[in-house]
Amino acid sequence: MLVHQTMTGHLLVGKWNIIDGKAIAIEPKSIASDPYNRFVHVIFYLSDGDMLALSDARKFAKIILGKKKDLESLPELKELGPEPLDKNFKFSDFKKTISSKTGKIKQVLMDQKVISGIGNIYSDDILWLARINPFMPANKISDGKLKGLFKATLTILKKAIKLRGSSISDFRDTAGKKGGYGKAMLVYRREGEKCLRNDGGIIVRKKIGGRSAHFCPVCQKL
Ligand SMILES: [Zn+2]
Structure with missing residues (x-):
């Protein structure tokens, strides 16, 4: 799975209730209290009971599911330069x-x-x-x-x-x-x-x- 957060997308870990198709954060408080966390478009239910959500105000973020080699050939990854914090990057x-x-x-x-x-x-x-x-x-x-x-x-x-x-x-x-x-x-x-x-x-x-x-x-x- 490839998650591209783009400009305003960010991943959140917490718990939500789905009410009338809208995700309402229950915990932690830091998610529920900040309006920038309210633009939830996707929620994954994790095996430990937590949830992983993608909040994105501008809706440019994307999630792509596919085979590893297909994802690696996408321009988002293929054209990306080296990671400067990689220990092999000298x-x-x-x-x-x-x-x-x-x-x-x-x-x-x-x-x-x-x-x-x-x-x-x-x-x-x-x-x-x-x-x-x-x-x-x-x-x-x-x-x-x-x-x-x-x-x-x-x-x-x-x-x-x-x-x-x-x-x-x-x-x-x-x-x-x-x-x-x-x-x-x-x-x-x-x-x-x-x-x-x-x-x-x-x-x-x-x-x-x-x-x-x-x-x-x-x-x-x-
Ligand atoms: Zn100076």
Whole structure:
């Protein structure tokens, strides 16, 4: 079974009553009390009595059931780049992947075909931590900076997972709770604020493609 949560989908574990075709959460309270958990479209009944539900406000999420090889050949999985937290994913793989690209590093990091799992918030924070300007062409980054970028990627992703995501919008964890990374963001949505390095820099926001890049012009010089 392949679950693609897309933008607003999230999986919840709890108990629901089905009343007139509508799922009403009974427990835990964290699911029942948050309106973002109310868009339940599918419920699986688990053997231990719990239920697994997919809540999705925008209805873009999908669940596909099929043979393993058929699922693996779907573009959602087939075209996905390597998982950066895989223990077999080494700096040499990262370097090979990144340094062959001529695009701006922020866009390269966010390209799911290059590396999977890095979105807008985390790419900004990763680049700040590695002191790299988001507009820097990927193939122009020095080896030393690339090593820092690799390290920063792992650091930020691990921290985000530990804090259970960002939840600046709809995302909730399986208990229906908000993640804590939104309060730990380093540059994302800090436009106009002082750089956390206290280097005199003020965080700016600039457009790259359709997205916004937040960075410090002092410690992330081009
Ligand atoms: Zn700075």
